[in-house]
Amino acid sequence: MRRRVGEDGGHVERLLAAARTCWGETPGGDGCVVAEAYDEDLRIVVRTLTVARAVCGLLSARLAVLTRPEWSPLARAFGAAQDPRPELPPAALVTSKAERAVPRDIPVVHVHGTGTLQAYALFPDQGPCSIQDELPARVGAFFERHVWPHRELIRPSAERVAWRARSGYQVRTATERRQLRHHGCARLGIDADRPTIAVLGHVPARDAELFGTTAEFAAADESANWLFLDPVPAADHPRIRCVSGTLSTTMVWSMADVGVTFGDSDLPAFGIPVIQAGWSEGGACGSTHVAGSPYEHRRLLEEAIAQHAKGESILGPEQRERARLWLWLRRCGADVPTQLLPHWEQGDDYARALAVNLRHVEPGGDPLYRAVGRMWQRREPMLTRLDFGDPAALSTLGSTR
16 A cells, blocks of 8 residues: 555555554544545545544544544444444544535544644634634644744754755845846846735635636736646736746746735735635634735735835744744644654655554553544644643744844
8 A cells, every 4th residue: 555545455454453453443422523525545544544533432432433444444443333423423533635615513624734743723612613714713723722822932042943845945145046037037028126926725616706806906916927836817918927837836936026826825925915805724823915805805806016126025023933833833733743653744655654653552651642632632633743821832943043
């Protein structure tokens, strides 16, 4: 078994045997935790099952897994009940593909890819609520309460994370950036003296309204260049270029004076202001300018272009620091190290590495269990690798200055 189902039966049997050895008997109890694991990628499926097992242990609940037929043996090896039909309502839902707009009246844990283990959680303690409506505000409140006040302690670690995160952006100095910018503008046949707006991360089925607003604004605008990574109706406009697959990350970042994104973006952490035209978990952490309506979106675009024309930026120093802290929280503070799972980048060797881990670790003593217990007890919106309520834990962040 590599990353996807149906590959290499030998790996499959070794992994199933290791999972049965690690997880032992089927969890039992009065309640039921439902895990949704419909992905083709083994890494995502295993993360979902692992978190679900931890929640089962915390709640003394049974495990029911809704999955593809190919993953059913793996689900049973993790202790899933033979009858997958869960009782209604279950005690919790653990999923890799949360339906953001659907209101829930049970706790939902949304497991993410990348890193070792990342997950967001929503606890509807005061009635049904949806991830789309509630999660950014709760993540923002967590950031304001636990991250921003400790920015001095976190800053050295945040700088290291930012340094690693820019590995795909191979520009070291402002002079190199200017040279690449002029080269890119000449290559695309646009005026390097005008500000350049890069439009990134559009999901057609989800972001239609504000993407349409962006395209209409760009078609009517005479003062900026526009780089779209998706096709737009006005692609024949003299200052609009569709550059999907034609420019490297280094070139896009060098040319962009302002970004328009439809989700999370690292750009503000590196000095490029972002107008966020879509939803993200960290939208309330203060690193981007969030457009809540077409009117607000047009206003922000006008302001960004006007500020750039005066040699200024809509990205302030505090906003840039918030962006670096949010980048650190996503990639480090909320990435839980666990011996139960290999790192995401293990890639094609993931199944073998996972089988080795599961044969040599005791689940109950793993940091994942402490992280899940802390998140559940405090109703926190994400798993965290450290206890943000413990001054001693926070003080270790500054020990590697």
